[in-house]
Amino acid sequence: MSQDSGVTELEQRVGYVLKQAASALRTAMDATLRPLDLTVAQYACLELIGQRPGLSNAELARGAFVSRQSMNLVVRGLQDRGLVTRPTTATRGRVLPAELTAEGRLRVRAASRAVRRVEQQMLSPLASSAQQRLREDLTDCAAALTNGPGR
Amino acid sequence: MSQDSGVTELEQRVGYVLKQAASALRTAMDATLRPLDLTVAQYACLELIGQRPGLSNAELARGAFVSRQSMNLVVRGLQDRGLVTRPTTATRGRVLPAELTAEGRLRVRAASRAVRRVEQQMLSPLASSAQQRLREDLTDCAAALTNGPGR
DNA sequence: CAGATGTCAGAAATACTGATATGG
């Protein structure tokens, strides 16, 4: 390591390794969820609804990092498959809070177990303390980009 | 924190925070590169060619985590803008190795500086040693998913 | 022959933009 002259190997760039890890995780999740007839977006939607019942479509979209339009299609598909219910009329304001059906709860439990296995495989080279630290550091990094540009 | 019964908060899931960080980085890079008239895919392509001249289109695609078809469109666009050159006939096999033009080198240098600032902002809450550790851990995590499922 | 590559075409999912309407 000479003097950090500004030339950084691609594999040493945080952005690159972050993208690499996220891409690998995405591929692994796709493969794991395919036998369960769920896409990653559908799984994320189900998991969100299961953990925070009553979320609006816009909140689901933000939580799953997709557009409102895409999430709208996802929720409709899950409704058609009987995994999600949404009231037809708004009880408060314009929000139509989504909830899991009984089958939806079964499905998300199975999917969650499968995804958890993938996450554990990804974390397998790290010690338990390093795993926890990784979660915290990634959270801090995301917050540093979202909140504090000039603030 | 009671007993870790298998119910994990969404914000504690590695997959979620990883996606969160990657998504925030993507958004920040988009905003940073827009004034330079570059998309993230175009920047990744230029950076790859700059650091490893002579890469084939398929190698570029793998390196940028996109499909060969998408990378093909990206390279063509960069060729039309005079940032990239590719021989019309293959000198060896079927590969048409891409290289940066003089203007391409200028453009990628400016873009690289801008992206590096974003990366530094993302890493700002972390100490120097923690930054290096994060890079290594992410690399290990990606490798754990790519290489070693059952093999 | 197997394997990697470059290329083309169609289908599908997603995102972006703009517009409209409703409710706080």
Next chain:
DNA sequence: CCCATATCAGTAGTTCTGACATCT
């Protein structure tokens, strides 16, 4: 009035799938 929401429509960029030819 301002803002967030839900929804619809059109456009565009990306991926996936399959296919074919070329070269090692």
